[in-house]
Amino acid sequence: MLEDSETLTIRLSADDNVVVARRNIAGDTRVVSEGVTAVDGVPQGHKLATKAIAANEPVRKYNQIIGFATRPIAAGEHVHEHNCAVQEFARDYDFCADVRPVPFVGDGAQRNFAGYRRANGRVGTRNYIGVLTSVNCSATVARFIADAFNRSGMLDDYPNIDGVVSFVHGTGCGMASSGEGFENFQRTLWGYASHPNFAGILMIGLGCEVFQIPRLMETYGLSDTDSFQTMTIQASGGTRKSIEAGVERIKAMLPAANACKREDAPASELTLALQCGGSDGYSGITANPALGAAADLLVRNGGTAILSETPEIYGAEHLLTRRAVNRQVGEKLIERIHWWEDYTRRNGGEMNNNPSPGNKLGGLTTILEKSLGAAAKGGTMPLSGVYLYGEPIDTKGFVFMDSPGYDPCSITGQVASGANVVCFTTGRGSVFGYKPSPSIKLATNSLMYENMSEDMDINCGPIAEGAVSVEEKGAEIFEKILAVASGTPSKSEELGFGDNEFVPWQIGAVM
């Protein structure tokens, strides 16, 4: 019998009945950490049963059901297509079946961070002044206004202001004036205008665009205030006069913005955007579950974690409906799934997140397991709400916000929904950064981390190397979230990212 080290397998949850092979495990190898002996060979990335699983019993990974035994499986057996499948389960939403109460941390054990408490009671993690645009036609004017502050030293006397940031984009006209696309965009702009990471907002339009600022203000009952100003270029007499007027309006906001100070706030005021981009074979076994552990810690502290990227959880929606706190929440998710089926169909495509032959060679057995690799960053807490893209999140806990998987587009929606900090897992190496909410990047593997260490905040590769557990890495990520939320710059902030990644989700014909 071969002897193992302690590091032969990765356990993704204490309650799982399978573990993942860190490297190829030969038959008859003793897996000491799990107290089992491999029956047959288990290739790297594939699953090994840690206890006997009876026929039709669930196979659990990430403490979630990834399939059912199609025949009795012995402890130590390789678990894959030959003995595990999804069967009828995939059609049963079984709303709320898996809801367990959130194990909130006890009184006095809750963690705090240092944030900016706003007049409306929300807490920011940064203190920017935002220049929002209703249409591409006001993009250059908005850029010039922001540049006037950031490149002139004009902010030197206002050390508590993180900067003046312009948010420009390619839409706002040549679009329908109602319907899904319009509503997505309207929610996004309003979500930014009301985001707690801003001490002040200037919103600039051209004047004749489809997306009318006065209509936005009427919809949300807004009026111009000291910290919320609107203007159009046409009413201001052109480019130069608009820049001058915009600079004056922001100058008037600086003293009040600079008077904002960080103060202690409970971690329950954090809303964390969960995101992955440039995934690889390690994403589902290192960075995503570690981020899930961090999300669980945040939720147990009373905070909020937003899972999104609907196409990437497709096929595993019934695992989320089982965690839904009530039937209505579960049904809203299913409604979104059906919407996506229609959205892709009318655009000549289809939803399909089934494991590819390559996925299967790598050890992914079922669509549930594949989608759970993405969803693992959501952790294991009950699903307390489902939201449209950019819809304001009005509950605490683990929630879902509908979006594409495309990183800048998805995060734009998450931030509009209220995320004040972002965690981003990447295997191939994304250099993503964002404003106004800081983004923490989590590498899935050490090779990429070493190659792109200047861009990566945390290396989750050691999980695959057996040097650290998912729980330990999750705790490290949680500490990093609190530190960055309190003002420590993330890597992407040090590098100056965040001025070019505002990408509202466009739906519908460009006219």
Next chain:
Amino acid sequence: MLEDSETLTIRLSADDNVVVARRNIAGDTRVVSEGVTAVDGVPQGHKLATKAIAANEPVRKYNQIIGFATRPIAAGEHVHEHNCAVQEFARDYDFCADVRPVPFVGDGAQRNFAGYRRANGRVGTRNYIGVLTSVNCSATVARFIADAFNRSGMLDDYPNIDGVVSFVHGTGCGMASSGEGFENFQRTLWGYASHPNFAGILMIGLGCEVFQIPRLMETYGLSDTDSFQTMTIQASGGTRKSIEAGVERIKAMLPAANACKREDAPASELTLALQCGGSDGYSGITANPALGAAADLLVRNGGTAILSETPEIYGAEHLLTRRAVNRQVGEKLIERIHWWEDYTRRNGGEMNNNPSPGNKLGGLTTILEKSLGAAAKGGTMPLSGVYLYGEPIDTKGFVFMDSPGYDPCSITGQVASGANVVCFTTGRGSVFGYKPSPSIKLATNSLMYENMSEDMDINCGPIAEGAVSVEEKGAEIFEKILAVASGTPSKSEELGFGDNEFVPWQIGAVM
């Protein structure tokens, strides 16, 4: 009998049988300039017959058919819905029926401009170095590379270089890897990469995006050269190293780029993008027909003028098919019209460019007349080609390139197709500017021109005031085109526009 001034009406073409009232004309008023007496009252903006029109005879405005007399119309009569309609004509494409030979200007009379002659024989009007991005994920790195040159004085020793420009956008991933959306984007990037207004190109990707730079290069048979370089952030080891490497690669391009000099080139090397944005009731009677007259002058000099904005010519496509040089060209246009009907339908909308009640009150009688108001900027020459969005234009003369009406999106396609100068008519007051091709803005009315004169290059309002004819204003625009093409900065260039208006047309689901 009332007496008129010479300025009571606007004649849009010498061959028209109607003119437009500059202001309300009372019955029995003598219109001296046209040698007729108004029979009944003609409201401002409405049409007056300048000669008798028999029943079923065409009513001509812009030297185009806008409808047919539904009963005999006397000289001096008000022409509107009560005596003019489109009838069956609207269904008859009548390919090539109205083609008349281009009256080319004679030998020795052709106009020249001073341009940059490139190795491939094309001629540029500006001398930029372009930093193109395959995906939003490389946007910030591209910005930083361009900033390193433009804000450092590094270009001071290279006076012939107009600047280093980054082109960032919101797509390139989260998209299908084939189909219309992909092909639009691929044509656009390649159109920029090969544009004569660039002396050098650096193309930057992240590495794992859907839009793969190596695939682009394979598709077009490209390889890295001294003036065309490609790189990815992932292969370069992250943000800082990518910026350093990108800056070095562009530094190496500077001496050769600076060696490019303007030299005499015939106006036939100009490709003019025709565009309107923020239209008003004057667009169709002042700036658009004046731009059409300039386009005719350019075509008569052997040059190319691109009409676009398909939704705005909808319903008048058979006026363009009648001008098509051959049946194939006409049929390609009709194929695009049908594509748009499907595109809007599958996105829950419909094509409809019919005159609204407000349009009719303002004097627009038929859909032909309304669409011709937009198409008037295309002039009257034969239609020598129809192109997809961003498709390379491989013929001279008046051509059509399919695009939305949305300004930045349409112009992005026109520039990708080869436009090296842009003329943009605006009534409400757009402050649009573009790179790498300069944009000349034409005001439709004097009120807006006075209000936004710092943004407007030419005021076409005097046409409505009777101070200048359409032909005279067209000649003035043509001279401006030659001057700007030769290096005179347009208003938007003086103001620094063009870094935020690159908006490739996205089609399809965002995934």
